Amino acid sequence: MKEYEKTGVIALNEIRIPSEEQLKRGVAITECVQEIPCNPCVDACPVDAISMENINSPPFVDYDKCTGCAQCAAVCPGLAIFVVKLEEEKALVTLPYEFLPLPEKGEEVKALDREGKEAGKAIVKRVIKKRDRTCLVTVEVDRELAMVARNIRVVK
Numbered sequence: 001m002k003e004y005e006k007t008g009v010i011a012l013n014e015i016r017i018p019s020e021e022q023l024k025r026g027v028a029i030t031e032c033v034q035e036i037p038c039n040p041c042v043d044a045c046p047v048d049a050i051s052m053e054n055i056n057s058p059p060f061v062d063y064d065k066c067t068g069c070a071q072c073a074a075v076c077p078g079l080a081i082f083v084v085k086l087e088e089e090k091a092l093v094t095l096p097y098e099f100l101p102l103p104e105k106g107e108e109v110k111a112l113d114r115e116g117k118e119a120g121k122a123i124v125k126r127v128i129k130k131r132d133r134t135c136l137v138t139v140e141v142d143r144e145l146a147m148v149a150r151n152i153r154v155v156k
């Protein structure tokens with residue numbers, strides 16, 4: 001049995017982690033491992049960086065093609081795509097967010113890990129809100145949280 005089937009939470013060793021160079025450019029990481037018939041991420045990608053063997057296969061991102069545009073993250077019904085970009089001492093994580101109130105640019109929020117536990121602080125750098133799409137929030141976190149922060153808690 002796979003780790004996520006036991007715990008309900010995907011483990012790092014179940015995710016294809018991009019190289020440091022790829023992460024410095026900023027790439028989409030699909031934390032989508034179950035075999036389900038779903039593929040809007042494939043159709044959303046403007047540079048054909050996401051492929052699938054068949055409609056039930058987990059998506060495969062070509063990290064060298066991906067530009068980090070996050071269009072795939074906005075259409076993923078599983079909220080399973082995150083764009084991660086490493087900077088000098090910080091990291092930018094773009095994540096899907098479907099709660100209200102939405103945070104605002106410049107606001108400090110809590111970074112949460114995959115289990116929903118508080119992992120540190122995050123500063124909101126960008127909020128993308130489109131009428132028919134999941135909102136995307138980009139937060140700045142400490143570099144060591146790049147592969148940890150996968151949600152936020154807004155503290156109003």
Ligand code: SF4
Nearest residue numbers: 045066067069070072
């Ligand atoms: S972030 Fe943009 S370029 Fe990268 S896989 Fe998603 S849609 Fe394609």
Ligand code: SF4
Nearest residue numbers: 032038040041076078
């Ligand atoms: S759209 Fe999301 S849930 Fe559907 S295959 Fe792509 S990553 Fe998985």
